[in-house]
Amino acid sequence: MRDKTEAMEEQIAHLTRTVDDLSEVAARHAREIEALSRRLGMLLEREAERELDAGGTIPLADQKPPHW
Template sequence: MQHLEEQIAYLSRTVDELNEVVTSQQADLDLLKRRVQMLMEREAQREAEGSGGAVFGDERPPHY
């Protein structure tokens, strides 16, 4: 019986530790989602303004 109680205590501690990890990862995911959304909105705004600013290959930038 004591062996089972020890296993339950160990498993409970493990579940608590895993819950902390999952909670932390969810917070990180939420932050990253917000940042990606902000970047997507910024890029959409940049495209709407027509000032993408990307130079491809040997193409000269417009200020030359």
């Protein structure tokens, strides 16, 4: 009975460690996603300003391809 209890305690300790590790990874990923989202927002704003400075034409991304 004692061996079984020790084995379960070891397994619980291992699973607890795994959950803690995964929690840290998820938190790091959330921070990275937040930073990348901010960068993307800045790049989109910069591109929009650049397109306006180029003469106010329709942005290339919004133009229909010539075959349409």
